[in-house]
Amino acid sequence: MxxxxxxxxxxxxxxxxxxxxxxxxxxxxxxxxxxxxxxxxxxxxxxxxxxxxxxxxxxxxxxxxxxxxxxxxxxxxxxxxxxxxxxxxxxxxxxxxxxNQNSQQLKEVVVSSNGIKFTTKKSDYVARMPLENIENPQVYNVITSDLLEIQGTVDYKTALTNAAGV
Missing domain, CATH: 2.60.40.10 (Immunoglobulins)
Incomplete structure (x- = not known):
């Protein structure tokens, strides 16, 4: 009931x-x-x-x-x-x-950036030789800690998604 x-x-x-x-x-x-x-x-x-x-x-x-x-x-x-x-x-x-039409001046907007660079001209990580990247005939990718930090990488799996051929 x-x-x-x-x-x-x-x-x-x-x-x-x-x-x-x-x-x-x-x-x-x-x-x-x-x-x-x-x-x-x-x-x-x-x-x-x-x-x-x-x-x-x-x-x-x-x-x-x-x-x-x-x-x-x-x-x-x-x-x-x-x-x-x-x-x-x-x-x-x-x-x-x-x-009605309104012809009012908009406020100025300033866009700025610190221009983070992801590429380096010289690499000691892979070549192990003091060569410029352009002079080195090898094909390799360098994933810097700055890039990993900006992308919010928290584990190795997401870090490896940036590497070519992996």
Whole structure:
């Protein structure tokens, strides 16, 4: 008897665990009336988001009921926010979002590197002779400890994957 009550209780709990969610649909256009594609659409304060398709349409599924702010943003266009209310098991049609051109200067990005070298001009490890690598007729590979460290090698098996012919 207890077994049957446990099964019924589990079934009722699982039915309740299927959250009542809604969907938000809408479109995004530019100020000249053309569809704005590849616009990032997100719900403020959540991890839900999507991208508008080539027709400017977007759809956010499985949104819990409540009031949300939709954020639409794309580089070169102004960011817009609109408020919507999502109801359980309903599709909310959001108002059309119109994005205006934004000619704002982007911040400078500096990319730098220390230029780690993986090749050496001279090798004492294999040739055992004071020859430049270009002068030595042998074919060999030198895998330096710097290369192993950069690649995150932790055992000999992954170290040997760098060696030719092994």
């Amino acid at each position: 207890i077994k049957y009550f446990s099964i019924i209780a589990a079934a009722l709990i699982s039915l309740n665990s299927f959250a009542q969610t809604g969907t938000i649909k809408g479109t995004i256009k530019t100020s000249d009336g053309s569809p704005a594609e590849l616009v990032t659409v997100a719900l403020k304060g959540t991890t839900k988001g999507t991208t508008a398709n080539s027709k400017g349409a977007y759809e956010l599924r499985k949104v819990s009921p409540g009031n949300y702010t939709i954020i639409a943003l794309l580089v070169g266009l102004e960011t817009r926010e609109i408020n919507v209310e999502v109801k359980a098991n309903e599709t909310t049609i959001a108002p059309v979002i119109i994005l």
